[in-house]
Amino acid sequence: MPMVFFDCPTAPNPRRVRMVIAEKGLGIETREISIAAGEHLAPGFLRINPRATLPVLVTEAGQALTETVAIADYLEALHPEPALMGRGIEERAAVLNWNAVVEGQGGRPVFDAFRNSHPAMQDRAVTGARDYPQIAALAERAQEQVADFHAMIEDRLQQSPFVATDHFTLADITCFVILDFARVIRRPVPAGNRATLSWQRHIRQRPSAAA
The missing domain is CATH 1.20.1050.10 (Glutathione S-transferase Yfyf (Class Pi); Chain A, domain 2)
Structure with a gap:
């Protein structure tokens, strides 16, 4: 399955992931979730992340990563340059x-x-x-x-x-x-x-x- 990034344009933590993705020049399928509209509390999203938080990166293996540092570390392992996690x-x-x-x-x-x-x-x-x-x-x-x-x-x-x-x-x-x-x-x-x-x-x- 393709990697999918669940984003919210108005929230700070998803923005951190967007910056990581942009720095590495990656093209990752993105789906926007509106916190203001309560979409993070919808049953469909809660099945992906029961904690109802954003960002979420679903890996190609189907694992849902829900913490910004974990997502950054995962993307760094796949795409080491530029080295955002240190050399x-x-x-x-x-x-x-x-x-x-x-x-x-x-x-x-x-x-x-x-x-x-x-x-x-x-x-x-x-x-x-x-x-x-x-x-x-x-x-x-x-x-x-x-x-x-x-x-x-x-x-x-x-x-x-x-x-x-x-x-x-x-x-x-x-x-x-x-x-x-x-x-x-x-x-x-x-x-x-x-x-x-x-x-x-x-x-x-x-x-x-x-x-």
């Missing part, structure tokens, strides 16, 4: 480490702030098939954590041209998408964070940034 064991460890740091210290608070404050996320404060109410205090705390993340990334990018290594990797994709998505919680990169803004402009020039 060699040291770089790979750095990419996985920094990607996890960015997801945890940046992605989690950005998503918490969004899901616990945006009107469209009423009773959908947690991803998945089950409804959860919004918690205003969690959104407020998350806003403070996003400010800490901006400071941390600025410090890192003052020391390194890219997030994880000396070249563009999955960690840069993750950071770029999260910082871009932070606009929905009105937390753009601060004007004084020159290293981050320069890096962001550089990444935005890549064709994959439009994916």
